[in-house]
Amino acid sequence: MISPRIRRLPQHEAIANARTPQELLTALYAQRGLSNPEQAAPGLGDLEPVTALRGIEQAVALLADRLRAGAHLLVIGDYDADGATGSALAVRGLRALGAARVSYLVPSRFAFGYGLSPAVVDAAMPMQPDLIITVDNGIASLAGVERARELGVSVLVTDHHLPGDRLPEAAAIVNPNQPGCDFPSKHLAGVGVVFYLLAALRTHLRANGWFNAGRAEPNLAELLDLVALGTVADVVTLDRNNRILVEQGLRRIRAGRCSAGILALLQVAGRDPTRATTTDLGFFVGPRLNAAGRLEEMSLGVECLLTEDPAQAAAMAQTLDGLNRRRREIEGEMKDQAELLLDALALDGEQLPPALCLFGEDWHQGVSGIVAARLRERYHRPVIAFAEAGDGLLRGSARSIDGLHIRDAIDWVDRRHPRLIDRFGGHAMAAGLTLRAGCLSTFRDAFVEAVRAQLGEVPPQPEIRSDGALPALLLTLETAEILRFAGPWGKDFPEPVFDDLFTIRNARIVGERHLKLRVATPGGIEIEAIGFNLGEQLDEARERVRLAYRLDVNEYRGVRSPQLVLAALQSQP
Template sequence: MTPTHIRRIGTDPAQLPAANLRELLNQLYRSRGQVESESTLGLADLAPYDTLAGLAQAVELLAATLRSGRSILVVGDYDADGATGSALAVLGLRALGTQAVAYLVPSRFAYGYGLSPPVVDAAAPQCPGLLVTVDNGIASIAGVERANQLGIPVLITDHHLAGTDLPAAAAIVNPNQPGCPFPSKHLAGVGVVFYVLAALRAHLRAAGWFTADRPEPNLAEYLDLVALGTVADVVTLDRNNRILVEQGLRRIRAGRCRPGIRALLQAAGRDPARATAADLGFYVGPRLNAAGRLTEMSLGVECLLCDDPIRALDLAGQLDALNRERREIEGTMRDQAETLVERIVLRGDDLPPGLCLYGKGWHEGVSGIVAARIRERYHRPVIAFADAADGLLRGSARSVEGLNIRDAIDLVDRRRPGLIARFGGHAMAAGLTLKPECLSDFRVAFRDAVREQLGEAPPVHEIRSDGELPPRLMNLETCDALRLGGPWGKGFPEPLFDGEFEVLSARLVGERHLKLRLKPERGPLLEAIGFGQGERLELARGRVHLAYRLDVNEYRGERTPQLILEHLQSTT
């Protein structure tokens, strides 16, 4: 196991002059770079859209298509960001007066990622007047070229990092394209779509497009979709994204969300009236993603587009069933991946700085989750490869802080041209394709590329704690204040505390989870749950040092404080 170090950030809550709930929240915000006066998170504080490069061309293109009555085909991605972005594009364009708009989400198994030439050929029979990509396209040079050959203009909306060359699209809107001055570089794909729609609405308003028969829509009604896609894609929650997420959550809690999102929350056993970013990220997102991982994402998009609450519940039920199947597949693959890593250790070899794992028969739609699980356990960047239907290997990469995984893969590609068939992604997650016979060479080249970024020192898993929480604040009032004090997420992490407790009892629940009953130095007894931490059962005795989040356990109508364990180490 990777060594773990707990480092406290900011002022320890136990040392605050007034250790009350308000001062605790203020301290948590300050340690995350936010002052109290900025906590309103209103829409008026969003970064203006007019600094997005390519937006003027995109708006002109969309407006001309609307006026001509030509159809628009949205080409999305097969993850939650792509699904929410596709649904937002369809709903928003309809609301703005588009006569004909449809969507196409390519199957990851049949077409792979992005606007490829085969995807363009599959779209061509629909005779679209415009192709609009969502959450993809910035690397689709060949696909855009094919569309241009067929006379179909392409508008790219994306947020992935751009390569050296850009596609010859009619317009590109991507905050991460070279030269774009837009200040929020962490917009998810669905966030980019929201900005495009907002700019298009302003253009149409100025042109006198809206009438009594064609009223101007309130695009804020779709912020529930923006919130879901932003959280599920695990982009950094800078202030701009926090505004988008918070505004979407407010609409969900107020009962003003899409029937599909409400149905997905209900399928997960979560109360929409108390929804948080964690509910979207850990409960709704995985159920939506299950469609793209095991079949194809149209089921998820249809759930989000659905206006009928009864049908939405049925679609959400189908997604929930797919998610249960996904969990079973993931469990098997994860166990096999653990065995592969253990074999490296048993051989007496040091674990390499970056892990490349491959299992015969692994499901390519689940490999990204397995890579994330192994990364969390060993705190190393991981690429999990699976066999694709075309005879190639498809890898899903997940990184650790300090390593840009896309740059590492790009370095391999530049040093070993032809080794990688194609790749793309973010700093923390990427995908690539290569021939089976290239895996061994790629493994070595990837290890070297990772070493250049991270160095030779073995990784240490650092847990950043907000300090010791005074026992008098371990209550339901604090739980509720922290729950609604976000939105929390990447770049604005949910509060995490640490301290010493006495273990009164410890047992396993659900085979993998650790259930504890704890006694703090002062204050009432507490229950704690460590998801996936059953292997630490033998350590859970006597005095222990815990890193934990404070949450609410709701059981048979009773609400009690509960610690969610992130780390446990014995002190006796």
């Protein structure tokens, strides 16, 4: 495992001098670019205007026309948590706005792969749609949109992924990352794009007298729990706009005004909905929802988010929890096999290349992305994990490190080796691709070359950006509680991480791979610490250590206490 370097951020002295939780919070916000603490909690009125989205007028006109005609609207979403929440949001929102017929289809990743392919369009035809609405996909689906046009069905593309050189010839496209779009927030998740589309449609319908005594105007803010979950689970940048969407959704979850499905998923994960945070959504709810798309198909996840029956939601959440347990088992087996492949590489006397491409004959393609992420964390290299996809194809899931735009790296390969890659798509930190089994060796060499061109022979040492030393007097439950709800924290608006020297009082392994510590500050204040998946560092947990950590709340048998959640441990002389 490559040890990260701990780098203190510029405001660390102001943080170290804080004497109250509020002073601490003010300094932490300043570290993240917020000069006024009030900027941390903007309201829905502070969202970027929907009119800045390119293509929104055409999309709204198209939808309004289909609503008035009583047309059949078919939502086709991606098979991850963003696609599932976006699909559920589209179905619930369009029904609330008065659509007569709304259905959804989430293609199986195993049968169809990613996106609106011609095969997916053909599979949708028995449902006799009048309009196809893509969610979290479609921007790269040139052939699929063309197939729908051939069959006389218009397509409305809603997506947030980066486009290629050509756009599909859809009836309308709403994507903040398409060329010519001036929308300031380029980091909307797919579910966020759908929320904006629904809001714009409601404004149009209101202005044209659609709502009346028999058709009430819906409060779309009631659906923000779905937006919050999809945004956090997709690990998009939490810029100001996304923080508003996530925070407003979290407030509704904590108040019990959320879908029965999200409530059930929180409960089956053992999380308290009244204290829900981005951590709960990203590490407990999201993986259980994703498990359906990874091991079977995502319809179960969408249905869980659509049902209003608590008993049905609880039953589906239990099934999703079981799938997630199975997913973890498969992931563990695949990770062990990948480690053996890397060990064999080392036995040959070779050093690890700047990027890793691994293939397992019996690997599960639904879990390959998670394995790629785990190996990236361990070896600090871009990783692509390939699995059999049938018909002589391999499907790869790619995960990157800071400093490398992995979709662009794959595009670099595609430009220099035309027809080597069957199809690909994604964004800076994650991507997916398909290629012929016989092309893997050629692709591996080309991909390593692409990464080497950007990062050099050895990627830079990973680093943990620390807010500095947390004053010992603030190692309290009160501080932990305030930090817990001070976010929402997420990508590019990170949860505070502190670092300091501690003395080890006790160290042991719990749960087979987690490191449990009791540590003391130089002043003798003792506190519990947990290092998830850091059990292999037990031998280093001796006497003096430098810990990088988050201050969190530990809840055990009804007792709540402050706890350090470790990001790194470095032994000291």
